Amino acid sequence: MTALAQFRRDTDYIEANLSLVAPFVDERLRVKTMNVTVENLTKAFGATPALHGVSLEIASGELIALVGPSGSGKTTLLRLIAGLDFPNSGRVLFGAEDASSKSVQERNVGFVFQNYALFKHMSVFENIAFGLRVRPRATRPSEASIRQRVMTLLDLVQLNGLEKRFPGQLSGGQRQRVAFARALAIEPGVLLLDEPFGALDAKVRKELRRWLREIHDRTGHTTVFVTHDQEEALELADRVVVMSQGRIEQVGSADDIYDNPATPFVFDFIGDSSALPVIVDKGSIALDDRILSIDAKGHADGPATLFFRPNHVRLAGQESGSIVGTVTGSRRHGDIRRLELEVGLARHRCEIDVPADSDVSRNGRVAIKPTDWRLFPRDS
Amino acid sequence: MSEQTLAASATMPPETWRAPTAEVSVVRLVLIGVAVLFIGVFLGFPLLVVFFEAFLNGVAKYFETFADSDTQHAILLTLLVAAIAVPANLIFGVAAAWAIAKYDFRGKALLITLIDLPFSVSPVIAGLIYVIMFGAQGYLGDWLKAHHIQIIFAIPGIVLATIFVTFPFVARELIPLMEEQGTQDEEAAISLGASGWQTFRRVTLPNVKWGLMYGVLLCNARAMGEFGAVAVVSGHIRGLTNTMPLHIEILYNDYQWVAAFAVASLLALLALVTLIVKTLLEWRFSDELANGPR
Amino acid sequence: MTAIAFGTWRKPSVIPGFGLTFGFLMVYLSLIVLIPIALLILRTTQLSWAEYWAIASNGRVVAALRLSFGAALIAAGINTLFGIIVAWVLVRYEFPGRRLVDAIVDLPFALPTAVAGIALTAIFAKNGWVGQYIEPLGIKVAYTSIGVVIALTFIGLPFVVRTLQPVIMEIERETEEAAATLGASRHQAIFRVVLPTLVPALLTGFVLALARGIGEYGSVVFIAGNLPYRTEIAPLLIVIRLTEFDYNGATAIATIMLAISFVMFLAINLIQVWARRRFGYV
Numbered sequence: 044m045t046a047l048a049q050f051r052r053d054t055d056y057i058e059a060n061l062s063l064v065a066p067f068v069d070e071r072l073r074v075k076t077m078n079v080t081v082e083n084l085t086k087a088f089g090a091t092p093a094l095h096g097v098s099l100e101i102a103s104g105e106l107i108a109l110v111g112p113s114g115s116g117k118t119t120l121l122r123l124i125a126g127l128d129f130p131n132s133g134r135v136l137f138g139a140e141d142a143s144s145k146s147v148q149e150r151n152v153g154f155v156f157q158n159y160a161l162f163k164h165m166s167v168f169e170n171i172a173f174g175l176r177v178r179p180r181a182t183r184p185s186e187a188s189i190r191q192r193v194m195t196l197l198d199l200v201q202l203n204g205l206e207k208r209f210p211g212q213l214s215g216g217q218r219q220r221v222a223f224a225r226a227l228a229i230e231p232g233v234l235l236l237d238e239p240f241g242a243l244d245a246k247v248r249k250e251l252r253r254w255l256r257e258i259h260d261r262t263g264h265t266t267v268f269v270t271h272d273q274e275e276a277l278e279l280a281d282r283v284v285v286m287s288q289g290r291i292e293q294v295g296s297a298d299d300i301y302d303n304p305a306t307p308f309v310f311d312f313i314g315d316s317s318a319l320p321v322i323v324d325k326g327s328i329a330l331d332d333r334i335l336s337i338d339a340k341g342h343a344d345g346p347a348t349l350f351f352r353p354n355h356v357r358l359a360g361q362e363s364g365s366i367v368g369t370v371t372g373s374r375r376h377g378d379i380r381r382l383e384l385e386v387g388l389a390r391h392r393c394e395i396d397v398p399a400d401s402d403v404s405r406n407g408r409v410a411i412k413p414t415d416w417r418l419f420p421r422d423s
Numbered sequence: 424m425s426e427q428t429l430a431a432s433a434t435m436p437p438e439t440w441r442a443p444t445a446e447v448s449v450v451r452l453v454l455i456g457v458a459v460l461f462i463g464v465f466l467g468f469p470l471l472v473v474f475f476e477a478f479l480n481g482v483a484k485y486f487e488t489f490a491d492s493d494t495q496h497a498i499l500l501t502l503l504v505a506a507i508a509v510p511a512n513l514i515f516g517v518a519a520a521w522a523i524a525k526y527d528f529r530g531k532a533l534l535i536t537l538i539d540l541p542f543s544v545s546p547v548i549a550g551l552i553y554v555i556m557f558g559a560q561g562y563l564g565d566w567l568k569a570h571h572i573q574i575i576f577a578i579p580g581i582v583l584a585t586i587f588v589t590f591p592f593v594a595r596e597l598i599p600l601m602e603e604q605g606t607q608d609e610e611a612a613i614s615l616g617a618s619g620w621q622t623f624r625r626v627t628l629p630n631v632k633w634g635l636m637y638g639v640l641l642c643n644a645r646a647m648g649e650f651g652a653v654a655v656v657s658g659h660i661r662g663l664t665n666t667m668p669l670h671i672e673i674l675y676n677d678y679q680w681v682a683a684f685a686v687a688s689l690l691a692l693l694a695l696v697t698l699i700v701k702t703l704l705e706w707r708f709s710d711e712l713a714n715g716p717r
Numbered sequence: 718m719t720a721i722a723f724g725t726w727r728k729p730s731v732i733p734g735f736g737l738t739f740g741f742l743m744v745y746l747s748l749i750v751l752i753p754i755a756l757l758i759l760r761t762t763q764l765s766w767a768e769y770w771a772i773a774s775n776g777r778v779v780a781a782l783r784l785s786f787g788a789a790l791i792a793a794g795i796n797t798l799f800g801i802i803v804a805w806v807l808v809r810y811e812f813p814g815r816r817l818v819d820a821i822v823d824l825p826f827a828l829p830t831a832v833a834g835i836a837l838t839a840i841f842a843k844n845g846w847v848g849q850y851i852e853p854l855g856i857k858v859a860y861t862s863i864g865v866v867i868a869l870t871f872i873g874l875p876f877v878v879r880t881l882q883p884v885i886m887e888i889e890r891e892t893e894e895a896a897a898t899l900g901a902s903r904h905q906a907i908f909r910v911v912l913p914t915l916v917p918a919l920l921t922g923f924v925l926a927l928a929r930g931i932g933e934y935g936s937v938v939f940i941a942g943n944l945p946y947r948t949e950i951a952p953l954l955i956v957i958r959l960t961e962f963d964y965n966g967a968t969a970i971a972t973i974m975l976a977i978s979f980v981m982f983l984a985i986n987l988i989q990v991w992a993r994r995r996f997g998y999v
Contacts, residue, residue: 127894129440147443147897154898160891163996164913174899177909211996222895229899443897444890446907451810458806459818461799465871466824469836472846476839515745522738528727534742540750543978545932547952548971551959552753555760560964562756587749609732619733641826648829650935655956668831668935675835675939684839687832694827701827702820 076265077138077232078103079124084133086119093119095289096133101233101267106259108280109269112312116289117269121235124267126150137232153226153264157238159218161210167221168193168206174229196224199258216247223255227262236268240275252279273313277301285309307419310350317393319349319366319386320421328418331388336364339418346421351413353381353396358411365410368393370403384409473691476684488685496662497670497686500578504666505646508585512642516593517635521623524601525609535598541590549587550655553580576658581666584652589642596638599713600631633708637701644697648690758975760968772969777945778954782973785951788862789930792869793877797923800877801915807878808885822878825871830935837868838939860942865950868936873926880922884915917992921985928981932974 079101086094094116101107109117122128124135126147134143142150162170169176171193175184184192197203200220210218219239226234239255240248256279259266270276276283277297285292285300285308292312293305304310311318322329326340328349337349359365368386375381379396382403386393395411403409441447446454478485488494519538523531541549555561557574567574574580608630612622628635650668657664659673667686674683705712727735761769772778806812807819825833840846841858848859858864888911896906934952941948949957951974958967 125898127443127898146441147894148900148902150898151900152898154895156891156895158889158891160889160895162892162896162910162914164916173896173901173909177896177899177901177905209995225895225899443903444893446903454802455806455810455812457799458803459814462803462818462821465874466821468846469833469840469871470821470824470828472836472839473832476836515742518738518745519742522735522742525732526727526730526735526739537746537751540754543928543932543982544754545934545952545971545974545978547934547955548757548932548974551955551967551971552757554959555757555964555968556753558964560962583749587753590749606730606732613731613733622732623734644827648827648832650829650831651933651952654934655959668829671831671835672939683835687829687835690829690832694824694829694832697827698820698823701823702816 075232076103076263078105079233079265079267080136081120081124082134082136084120084123084130084135086116086123086128086130093289094123094130097289097291098133099284099291099294101265103265104263106256106266106279106281107268108276108283109267109286110271110273110276110283110312111286111292113271114288115286117284117286118237119289120286121237121267121269124233125152125154125235127154151229151232153229153231153234155219155222155226155234155236155239157241159210159222159242161218161221161225163210165209166206167197167202167208167210167213170210170221171196171206171225171228173225192228193224196227199227199261200224201254214247215243216251219243219251223258227264231264234264234266236266238269238271240270240272248275255279277313285312287312304350304417307348307350307421310417310419314352315394316350316352317395319391319393321347321349321418323347323418330366330386330391333367333387334364335366336362337413337416342418343420348419348421349413349416350419351416353394354379355415356395356411356413358397358401358409361410362412365412366393367408367410370405370407370409373403373405375399382409384411386411470691470695473684473687477681477688479684480681484681485685485688488682491682493662493665494670494682494686497665497667498689500581500665501647501667504578504582504585505643507582508589508646509639509643511586512589513593513635513639515590516597516638519594520597520601520631521627523598524604525606535595538594538598539591541587546588546649546651547655549652550584552587553583553656575656576660576664578664580656581653581664584656585646585649588649588652589646592642592645593635593638596634596641596713597631600634600711601627603713604630630711633704633711634713637704637712640697640700640704644694647693754975757968758972760964761972764965764969768965769969772966773973777949778951778970780946781949781951781954782970784862784865784947784949785931786977788865788950789869789873789927789933791866792873792930793923793926795866795870796873796877796926797919800874800881800922801912801919804878804881804885808882822875825873825875830872830933831939833871834868834936834939837864837871837936841867841940859940860944860948862941862948864940864942865937865948868940869930869933872933872936873930876925876929877919877922880918880925881915884918888914914996917988917996920988924981924985924988928978931977931981
């Protein structure tokens with residue numbers, strides 16, 4: 044698809060859904076949301092630790108992404124908030140209320156499962172109505188108001204007319220939206236989504252991503268979603284929580300996370316980057332035997348890792364103090380060209396972006412200087 | 424509140440926590456109790472009764488039963504019938520599985536249904552169809568009589584009826600297993616120059632040997648224990664056409680209670696060994712058996 | 718060659734042996750199963766409709782068929798009820814002896830029916846293990862239709878359990894968790910979410926147990942007492958007709974039973990087609 048066609052499609056989509064992106068909140072769907080506090084949660088499955096004392100403040104109405112590689116503990120954290128698992132220590136507060144003694148049924152959370160977990164024997168309508176029908180008689184809405192609420196939700200998730208279908212007769216994206224509507228039906232205080240787009244193909248995924256943002260803006264639910272896709276996290280969330288090995292590495296806005304990674308893990312996990320092992324000695328940095336003209340004042344002496352992004356690099360000519368290497372590969376990357384280099388004596392691999400028309404040949408020598416970089420101490 | 428008491432109050436002991444997909448322990452205990460009791464009363468109890476009744480008058484009386492020549496003949500006949508019926512259905516099962524699982528052709532589903540047919544036919548009818556074919560008033564009755572061939576009320580009839588009721592066992596175990604394994608291994612072997620027989624012996628057979636054993640095991644248990652179908656074709660001639668299950672009936676009707684149960688205990692023992700080997704196979708080689716309900 | 722002769726009927730394959738194995742399969746299947754059954758059905762065509770109807774509507778035949786069908790129906794019902802519990806317990810719970818219980822479920826498949834028959838009779842006869850305690854209370858089991866039901870319960874038990882087990886194993890835990898997050902109590906999750914998804918497997922197991930029960934002979938004849946019109950099952954009546962050399966009578970009853978089997982078989986297939994269409998699985 045050409046860029047122009049893509050642009051046309053995007054604007055068509057936005058126009059068609061103008062009512063959705065309207066800044067005001069839909070009062071029919073507006074619910075009392077709450078803030079969530081996670082205090083020092085620790086969880087182990089048998090002898091395998093999953094979470095090490097995780098604490099997190101989630102503001103009311105916020106859209107938060109938990110992002111990290113598999114095994115980082117993000118889904119465990121989500122399940123602990125929902126009450127689907129118990130923590131070994133620590134607690135979860137909904138508002139000011141300690142939820143530790145509350146069962147999952149009492150917590151009133153909307154949970155969307157990765158594989159949707161729709162009830163296969165129920166129609167779309169009955170799936171969405173389920174949470175209302177199982178309420179005790181005293182608080183159960185009338186049949187008419189159940190019907191009305193389901194129809195409103197079907198409208199919200201744009202599945203009007205499909206209420207009589209069964210889950211087996213829906214596409215992946217449609218199932219996802221039914222799961223979403225089902226979770227919203229119980230007017231949850233918090234919405235928890237486990238890899239909501241994980242099982243969908245790339246195109247549907249992009250559409251639903253925008254759609255989720257719109258729904259969130261319209262309904263104002265406090266929402267936590269888990270994803271392994273950093274792009275999804277950065278694009279969608281108000282704040283991103285980066286997790287690794289059962290710990291929170293960094294919490295911040297997309298800008299924070301991308302521009303000011305707090306740890307080597309975050310720098311490595313979010314966005315493209317290169318990492319070179321260097322030695323800091325009295326304010327100067329050495330890569331193997333060469334001193335680089337990078338000012339490391341204020342950094343502790345000793346081994347460290349130098350991080351920089353491929354686009355934060357300029358070609359340096361033969362001036363002293365630059366990083367010199369051999370080009371081992373070249374790939375076209377959109378409007379730019381990405382080079383793979385082997386630099387230093389130990390042939391460390393790194394990547395840089397250069398203009399698409401630069402005439403850099405394979406095995407040619409280049410000298411580069413990072414224009415923006417970070418230095419993290421390294422255990423030798 | 425100090426740091427420590429806060430931490431203590433925040434920790435929820437896992438014992439009080441119940442997974443949302445688990446039942447209350449009382450319900451769980453009741454359900455386990457009902458299941459164990461039901462299985463125990465309906466299945467375990469009758470099995471114990473067989474052995475108890477067999478040894479009711481002591482070990483000596485028990486073994487006296489097997490000194491009787493009619494009993495010995497019944498045991499031998501049962502072994503003979505199984506020794507013919509099981510290999511016959513084994514060869515059929517392997518051929519059927521090869522033809523059905525390794526090739527693609529129309530009408531496969533219907534063919535599998537037809538192979539399963541003997542399972543849905545009453546054993547009495549299984550006997551009856553051969554009486555209609557080979558009996559004195561049967562289609563071939565006069566011809567057989569003219570040539571002095573006796574099938575009904577003789578061993579050939581018993582073998583035929585047994586083959587019928589054990590017909591699907593090996594095939595229905597092998598077909599899904601071999602379908603699951605696909606044809607790539609065989610195609611690879613053929614492309615390397617192996618003949619069809621070499622491919623079967625060296626590639627296919629090792630892949631399905633446990634499934635084959637499983638099928639043979641169940642086939643054998645049924646072959647030795649079949650009652651209804653054999654009862655119809657045998658004629659109950661003592662010392663001639665009596666298999667073990669038929670002999671049990673005769674002893675039972677003669678009020679030879681202990682002897683009936685003594686013979687029954689042998690068959691019950693066979694059932695137990697079958698169950699044990701079957702469980703071991705399922706436990707040890709579950710990956711190499713066909714899935715699904717049996 | 719077979720492959721050429723049949724043209725597009727079969728996809729070509731490099732694997733040899735189709736002609737040999739398929740030929741053997743068809744000959745063996747025809748000789749052992751298809752031709753004998755076809756000849757049995759053919760035999761009934763020697764009867765006129767009136768004769769056939771006279772046999773089928775005979776009081777003793779009707780009573781026997783009714784008993785076979787009715788007792789099998791009740792036994793399949795009992796097995797369905799307890800089969801759910803047994804299958805659920807075996808899949809979901811860990812307890813000492815679970816493996817033993819799981820193994821013994823298959824006993825009715827392995828234990829010869831005659832052995833089961835005399836054992837059940839020894840338990841329920843007037844001076845039997847259980848009989849001696851319940852007969853004074855006025856509960857007669859042996860030599861009544863209750864005895865028939867008990868024998869058929871024994872025979873049909875594995876069908877429901879073995880049909881349900883893999884289906885319960887395949888239930889995604891997330892489905893039950895979803896019900897819980899939506900506020901459903903465990904009770905509601907079981908009755909509104911779990912059990913309805915088991916319905917196709919339950920029906921299949923029920924029909925399998927029913928079909929087996931209708932045709933069962935060995936385990937029943939010892940405990941039933943075999944009184945005409947009262948505790949005489951249909952397969953036994955076939956045997957009796959044969960011993961009377963009434964081949965026509967035996968054949969007519971047999972074809973009625975074959976027809977019932979066929980209906981059962983059709984029912985199972987319809988259940989599975991329906992389940993696949995509705996749920997996307999069996």
